[in-house]
Amino acid sequence: MDLHKEVTAARLTDDLVVDILSRLTYKSFCRCKCAYKAWSAFSADPDYCKKLPKKVTTGLLYQGHNKSAIPLVSLSQDDGEIDGILSDVPQYEHLEFLDCCNGLVLCKYRSSYTSPGICRFVVCNPATREWRILPDTHVGTDSRRDATILAFDPSWSPHFYVFNFNQHYHSPMSKLEIFSDGSMWLVDDKWDSYVSVCWRSHLFLDGVLYAETTGQDVLVFGALKLMRDGKLPYHQIIEKPSDTFYVGTFTHGCFGKSLGNLHYAMPDVSGHSIVIWTLDEYAHDWYVKCHISMTDAFGRDDFVYYDNGGDGGDLHWFWNCDYWILALNLERDLVFLSDQKTNKLLSYNISTRELNEIRDHFEWFQYHVYVPCYSKLPAQESSV
Known part of the structure; x- marks a missing residue:
């Protein structure tokens, strides 16, 4: 760092510097600490440490039965349990953890926060500190069992997909909603109610989603890029x-x-x-x-x-x-x-x-393997 920049940095108050640093990713924050050693001391200050970017590491994400915070259980014994990795998301204390896929995290806001009958999902990237609130969907007042799945693979496409299965308990009618960040929600309101998806076991590989059903089959979705033309992807069922x-x-x-x-x-x-x-x-x-x-x-x-x-x-x-x-x-x-x-x-x-x-x-709890992804979320496209 040259003399002019060092003098300029010295003129900033600590509070202002911390406010600026808090907006960075953890990786960028580490680079700044190397460039200007005085900033390393902020990490040792209990008050400043709460505001500064936190290390995002490989581990297991979960949320307790009381729907409290969404911590990351690190695989490194030195890191232990890391709180607040979604604290950049607006009203993050109202989030309910649903799924995680290749570095992106899917949550929804609790019904106590949104209006009755409204379901509001948010997709987050803890590593880049980005988030995207999806358009609201509407749910009925009758009891139902929903399973919601996130599909994302940056090596295949920069776009993510959300599958929301609305499965009624006492009605033969079911509905499947699929969101692509390159389009809007597409709805299949004639979804076969006998194809009931387990929330636990699924995987997205090379643009194909595999989800275990309660009938001990595997539901397979392919051709997801059709959604950009307003078409539902095809699906089939194979045996386990x-x-x-x-x-x-x-x-x-x-x-x-x-x-x-x-x-x-x-x-x-x-x-x-x-x-x-x-x-x-x-x-x-x-x-x-x-x-x-x-x-x-x-x-x-x-x-x-x-x-x-x-x-x-x-x-x-x-x-x-x-x-x-x-x-x-x-x-x-x-x-x-x-x-x-x-x-x-x-x-x-x-x-x-x-x-x-x-x-x-x-x-x-619902545990999901989390591996940081430093790819930026794609720019939100107009729905028009």
Whole structure:
């Protein structure tokens, strides 16, 4: 930094400097600290630290049952849990966390904040500190089960897509709304109510969305770029691996990807291993890629037990497993698990066979793998 710039910076008050720095991304903030060492001291000040950009790292995003803050559980033990990564979004304290996909986060404002019958979604990029509020959609007053999915892949397209499934409890009518940031909401008001989507398990790969249904099938959406011409994308249904049907009655599997391939993971009936299948996208058939030994991971083999499921039926009918598969990151050889016996959140490295504790207290939240994306959100296009 030359003398003139250094003298100019020295004339600014600390409050003003912090206000300017607070508008930067974390990466840009780090560059500024290197350029002018005096600014590094702001990070050590408790009051200023709350305003300055926070480190955004790879981890798991979640929100508690009380719909409070949306923290990031870092995979680095040095970082721990990071709060406030969505604090740049207007009225962020009213946000309900829905989904995360390749660095973008999807939330909606609670009905207590918006008008009755209004559903307002917002897509955020914590790494670039950008956000986009989507046009409001209208929901009915009758009870319904909504599943909302975010689809985004910067290596395929800079545009994101939001799928909102309105699934009525007591009516054969259902509705699918799809938003593209290059268009507006497109509505299919004759959506088959028997195709009910699970909110947990889905994946977006090479412009194709794969979502698990409650009927143990996989709903596939393709040709999303048709939406820019005002056309709904096509969809089809394929079966999950046949070996998952029994266990899949009692638990959810998990999608993953590696080397451009789609994978699906689920415990075997004994719980001794997690089976990873790979989809042959041309034949729409699955083949076994590998088995991941949970006996090696946990050092025991007593994972599965049976009960009546609380329905007063056969005592040995309901299948239970001591661990749940929360997320799959095969590109980093990681499986994220919850240990029901110890109530811990864990990561297992497939290559090194190391089982590490991420969080020592686990509750059944909606966890999503978050990897920062530094691509800017595309400019909002006119709806006219």
